[in-house]
Amino acid sequence: MKARVHVMLKNGVLDPQGEAVRHALGALGFDKVEGVRQGKVIDLDLAEGATEADVTAMCEKLLANTVIESYSIELQ
Amino acid sequence: MKAAVVVFPGSNCDRDLAVAFEQAGFDVSMVWHKDSALPEGIDIVGVPGGFSYGDYLRCGAIAAQSPICKAVIDHADRGGYAIGVCNGFQILTETGVLPGALLRNAGLKYICRTVDLKVATSESVFTQGYSAGDVIGVPIAHHDGNYFADEETVRALQDQDRVAFTYADNPNGSVADIAGILSENRRVLGMMPHPERAADEGHGGTDGAAVFRALAGMVTAA
Numbered sequence: 001m002k003a004r005v006h007v008m009l010k011n012g013v014l015d016p017q018g019e020a021v022r023h024a025l026g027a028l029g030f031d032k033v034e035g036v037r038q039g040k041v042i043d044l045d046l047a048e049g050a051t052e053a054d055v056t057a058m059c060e061k062l063l064a065n066t067v068i069e070s071y072s073i074e075l076q
Numbered sequence: 077m078k079a080a081v082v083v084f085p086g087s088n089c090d091r092d093l094a095v096a097f098e099q100a101g102f103d104v105s106m107v108w109h110k111d112s113a114l115p116e117g118i119d120i121v122g123v124p125g126g127f128s129y130g131d132y133l134r135c136g137a138i139a140a141q142s143p144i145c146k147a148v149i150d151h152a153d154r155g156g157y158a159i160g161v162c163n164g165f166q167i168l169t170e171t172g173v174l175p176g177a178l179l180r181n182a183g184l185k186y187i188c189r190t191v192d193l194k195v196a197t198s199e200s201v202f203t204q205g206y207s208a209g210d211v212i213g214v215p216i217a218h219h220d221g222n223y224f225a226d227e228e229t230v231r232a233l234q235d236q237d238r239v240a241f242t243y244a245d246n247p248n249g250s251v252a253d254i255a256g257i258l259s260e261n262r263r264v265l266g267m268m269p270h271p272e273r274a275a276d277e278g279h280g281g282t283d284g285a286a287v288f289r290a291l292a293g294m295v296t297a298a
Contacts, residue, residue, distance in 0.1 A: 009179075013179065013224060014179065014182060014222075014224075014249065016179075016180045016181065016182055016183070016184045016249075017180060017184070020184055026202075060143060061139060061141075062133070062138075063133070065134055065137065065170065065177050067169075067177040067224070067225070067226075068173075068177045068179060068224055072259060
């Protein structure tokens with residue numbers, strides 16, 4: 001099984017990298033961009049028998065810092 | 077008087093921290109990240125600055141899961157003294173020993189210079205060598221020093237007098253200008269600025285030395 005984990009800074013937490021990207025897009029003339037948030041994608045190759053609950057535990061323990069980040073899991 | 081300094085792959089302020097402890101009179105043991113126990117009878121553990129595990133995933137995230145960090149958490153849970161500087165502060169927040177998290181600097185730049193810090197409280201073993209309101213010059217060197225905690229946590233830190241240092245001129249966007257905080261029992265200090273880099277005449281300033289002198293005073297008095 002494969003799992004894709006998306007980790008994003010929570011809403012309300014300043015994302016300076018996203019802001020920098022937004023400015024750069026604006027400078028390139030893409031003036032219809034009102035906001036950019038930058039996160040990360042982590043792909044996991046899982047062994048037989050792994051469950052979504054396992055991936056959730058991984059997110060809670062290591063992959064996301066839930067003080068500042070939210071995560072979502074896509075199983076493939 | 078015994079101190080332990082943890083060394084992770086990527087630590088680069090471990091020796092500076094050890095020297096600052098030694099100058100204050102501590103015997104210092106260096107402890108490797110793969111060790112699972114701290115030396116017997118230590119009075120304080122130092123978690124140094126640097127880029128543990130290359131800052132992969134998040135600053136301090138992987139270090140926080142290392143065997144030695146479990147021992148550091150146990151030490152803190154038992155009421156032991158600990159200080160985390162810069163990456164060490166990030167690690168202590170990742171372990172949950174201290175609340176909050178460190179984000180990318182608001183200005184996006186890596187900042188390396190001496191800044192003015194205000195001593196917010198002298199009511200801790202780390203800050204008792206200062207008076208509240210003192211302004212001291214201490215170097216910072218970080219890319220992810222923007223302290224963040226939710227409103228409730230920040231209010232609790234302020235209400236419980238657990239903000240140790242604030243920036244006189246906030247360089248990185250930290251909430252409420254916070255540069256360093258104390259644990260609930262006031263025995264763990266985490267701070268982004270480097271007092272160990274302002275602890276000797278050769279550093280160009282000695283404003284940070286009082287942190288280590290005060291720690292030595294605490295141990296001698298005990």
